[in-house]
Amino acid sequence: MPIRTVAAAFIALLLAACNPMAQLDGAEQEIAQFHETYNAGDSRRLYGQTAEEFREVTTPEQMDELITLVTEKMGAVQSTERSGFNVNAGTDETTTTVTMSTTFAKGEGTETFTFYGSGDEMRIVGWNVDSPNFAETEPVEEDEGEGSEVAE
Secondary structure, three states: OHHHHHHHHHHHHHHHHOOHHHHHHHHHHHHHHHHHHHHOOOHHHHHHHEOHHHHHHOOHHHHHHHHHHHHHHHOOEEEEEEEEEEEEEOOOOEEEEEEEEEEEOOEEEEEEEEEEOOHHHOEEEEEEEEOHHHOOOOOOOOOOOOOOOOOO
16 A cells, blocks of 8 residues: 555655646746846846756847846836746646736836746746837937939
8 A cells, every 4th residue: 555655645746746736936036036136237147047048049248238228118017917838848848828918117018937947946048029019119320421312
């Protein structure tokens, strides 16, 4: 009988580790902490909240530039609501993607957070903000130099 008990406990542990709702809860806690740090304007602390995989391809200076850009275009996070999620539990890694509909001080945006791992080992590997605010561009001045004359 002890073998059955051990096997049942092992199966329960595996199911708990792959529980999509537990993954989602962990991700939402990470997102709340990320937003709090973002609103404080602390890009270095945000950088520290990301996974090693993120930091391998992004320098602290690039993170500073990213946070500055998002802050200039979007402002502070005012409210956010989950609009979708996906959990992919593979043999090597669990990937959780959470999409948030977020109201910033300067407009609406869709944030996509990507996490690797689960439980205490969950870590941010991606953050994307999509908003029409990023499509706004400065007017382009016409060049009056070479090639701008009209032939008669």
